[in-house]
Amino acid sequence: MTDALTDTGPRRSRRAPAGRRAKPPRRRRRVWRWIALSLVLLVLAAGGVGYWLYNDLNGNIKGVDLEKAIGDDRPRKLPTSGQNLLVLGSDSRSGANASLGTGNVSGARSDTALVIHIPEGRKKAVAVSIPRDTLVTRPECTGKDGSALPSAKRVMFNSVYSLAGPACVVKTVEQMSGVRMDHFVEIDFAGFKGLVDAIGGVTVTVDQDIHDKSSGLDLSAGTHRLDGTQSLQFVRTRHGIGDGSDLGRIGLQQQFLIALLSEIKKQDLLGSPTKAFRIADKLTESLTTDSGLASLTKLADFGRSMNGVDPSTMETIMLPVRYDTQDPNRVVAAQPQAGQLWQALRKDQEIPESAKKSPATGG
Known part of the structure; x- marks a missing residue:
């Protein structure tokens, strides 16, 4: 039998059996595995940074x-x-x-x-x-300290925030206008x-x-x-x-x-x-x-x-x-x-x- 390493005759193409896909050479498979692994690492790294940035910004909002x-x-x-x-x-x-x-x-x-x-x-x-x-009627609200804040007439509009926070300002605007605030x-x-x-x-x-x-x-x-x-x-x-x-x-x-x-x-x-x-x-x-x-x-x-x-x-x-x-x-x-x-x-x-x-x- 002729040694495969010294054979200089014509090479016969190897076909995969019917129904099976031919495998790429082993070296090429290794290259593609490294490329795939690198892409996965890049995606994971980018995703990690993106997730960190998203969480960082998202955590800012109260x-x-x-x-x-x-x-x-x-x-x-x-x-x-x-x-x-x-x-x-x-x-x-x-x-x-x-x-x-x-x-x-x-x-x-x-x-x-x-x-x-x-x-x-x-x-x-x-x-x-x-x-x-503007002098307004402040509705009953919860104060910033958690206590009940009774309704009061003829209070300055901008004082409502300092006493009871933004939710009470929303409530005050809604009651003085009859307009519901969506946000x-x-x-x-x-x-x-x-x-x-x-x-x-x-x-x-x-x-x-x-x-x-x-x-x-x-x-x-x-x-x-x-x-x-x-x-x-x-x-x-x-x-x-x-x-x-x-x-x-x-x-x-x-x-x-x-x-x-x-x-x-x-x-x-x-x-x-x-x-x-x-x-x-x-x-x-x-x-x-x-x-x-x-x-x-x-x-x-x-x-x-x-x-x-x-x-x-x-x-x-x-x-x-x-x-x-x-x-x-x-x-x-x-x-x-x-x-x-x-x-x-x-x-x-x-x-x-x-x-x-x-x-x-x-x-």
Whole structure:
């Protein structure tokens, strides 16, 4: 028999028996096993990092169960009432916020409150600002220390948060408006500043010089790109515009809201995962939501459902108010304008022009 190692004759091709697949040479099988093993390791490594990043961001979000905190004493959700979101800006001076406040203020208050209404179809939105100096009736709530907090009349709206937290603010807004809040989102000073810095600033245009020693804002008339610190000063400015009251500040807050949403919408976050993570990290670490939004997936789903809303078409309105007859430093909801506004939101209808006029600002 000829030795296989020295055989130089023609080689006969080896065919696999019928019904069986020919095996690749042993060396080639080893190469493919190493490639497969490497791919598995890469997937596992990437999955581990992705899981860690997801858990890290997800763990930042603080959630509040509104159903448990408020109970059944809530307005009925109408089938055609769209979506209603309460956005709170907290002026807490604790933690990372300590260096961002001004003045000798303890505790925390809802420095900014916006009811954002998204009609059915989600193609536009309406933002209603509630002045923080508005006198309201606070419903019975559970205090931050866990004790029962009785109902009280003629309390400042922004004091509700400091005494009983965001769930009681939601309950207060629902009872004063008759509009059920589907969700709420709260962000504090540090989170707001970090978000603006993460997206590279926000551009605003002012038609007059603004010099406010209290907030620290110093802007000349014209267009400016504001960083996080300047943006915080901008939305907190009250003494450098109008009559120096909280009502003048609301105009700047609404202007900035539109500019911020427009900036976020136009940025290519999918094309820059690093920037997307940085924004998500800054946002979630200072974010409190209802339990229905208290995860990255829930927030992402809600955000995608709002994708058709163009910030440039958002209508901004201040709750119609008049100065209180007993205390001229406070305001109360003006009737019938406020009632007309809330009714339009409840029924998902066009807001009448009369409901957009506030006697305290001369219309």
